[in-house]
Amino acid sequence: MTDDQDHSTPQSPDDAIFAQAVSWLTRLRERDADAAAFQAWLAADPRHEAAFAEAECLWGRLELPARKLADTEIGRTRTTRRQRPLRGLAAAAALMILLGAGLLWRDDIAVRLQSDHITSIGMRTPIDLADGSRITLNTDTAIAVDMADDGRHVRLFRGEAWFDVAPDAARPFTVDTPMGTVRVTGTRFNLRIADGKADVSLTEGRVNLTGSMPGEALTLAPGESAQLTAAGVSPPKPFDRTAVTAWLREQFVFYDTPLSSVVAEINRYSPGRIVIAKDALRDLKVSGVFRTDNPGAALRAITDTLPLSATRITGFLVVLH
Known part of the structure; x- marks a missing residue:
């Protein structure tokens, strides 16, 4: 565009x-x-x-x-x-x-x-750009791409994407989100929008993060992540590369993760919805590796190992109680 x-x-x-x-x-x-x-x-x-x-x-x-x-x-x-x-x-x-x-x-x-490129729920799509860069879109993701002479511009509207950016100092690569901007020359990083935040996780190179307010800026080094939010740019912190990039291998990876977070993740890959009816269940811990292309199997493993029951109301709704 x-x-x-x-x-x-x-x-x-x-x-x-x-x-x-x-x-x-x-x-x-x-x-x-x-x-x-x-x-x-x-x-x-x-x-x-x-x-x-x-x-x-x-x-x-x-x-x-x-x-x-x-x-x-x-x-x-x-x-x-x-x-x-x-x-x-x-x-x-x-x-x-x-x-x-x-x-x-x-x-x-x-x-x-x-948008120029959209993935439906449960889909994962690689996009090869003319400059040699590749963007891999995760489930339910939408982007617009503008490859201009003076710069390479991507806008992530929703979802999650993995960026493998070809080096070109004369044409900076920027990714705009509703919460701020990521600017690079050549690097590899994951970017996910969820719950009013944009999570940036860097594995190679350098990225500069700019918030929506003037003066908000941060440079990430490999192995660091940060969030862009309405309140600004968060301090950098280490991240679990295996867990963050698991979706590229069609996997969920959970380590003592609260059930509420696990359900939210599974819901991203399913056209239906799982809801938790009792607050007491939300903090139950889940650990395991599951397939993103089979969210039903992940749900069955959870109900088999945790003290809860699942009731299917319609073809698109499961209630945990």
Whole structure:
């Protein structure tokens, strides 16, 4: 794409805030929310009110299928004892339907219009550039590329990518993210956008990180990683290269990782969603190496080794409880 195109994305609440809004909406409709706590959440950030309004709008479109799902689940039992947990699981399904539809509705069209290369969920795609560089895109990733005479420019809209950049001092290689910029001449590094942060992990060469605010800058050495966030550039720290680059070998690698983080990672590679119904389960530790092209096997290993159960609500939703 050329420099005269507008790569900006529409201003809207980020995915994490939208997910919070959906959670509040679901709890309010189930009469399981503290009204004062909800009002405090609304007042804490002007984006919260906008996100809640979007969630309400989408819920109006999805309320009928959600009710049908709840009625189907509750209708499978005649005992009062079972109604409340099943209603809760159906509500979780409705929440995930809303989240999935909402995030697609808000983000995907704008990103697709601006992107040159996109991977779907579960895909991994290498891209060879004219200068000899290679970018490998992980699951659900979108980038735009502009190879100009005075510089090489990439914009990472979402997802994760591995960069193997060919040296060319006369044509700097820059990668822009919503949180800041990575600038190199020749190097190898991993870049991932998640939860409002851009994680940069360097294995070879040097990279300069520039935050979204003036004066925010950091140079990374091999073996160091840092985050670009709305608050600035984090201090450098060592990283586990085996774990960070595992996706290039089609692997998940977990070392005493909280279940909540493991589930979030598995969800990146699956068209459906796994949700954790009980907070007490979120900190259970998981260790192991699994295949990214078979997230179902990873889920089965987790349910076989941890003290929890899995209930499949639809073809796209599994609830851990």
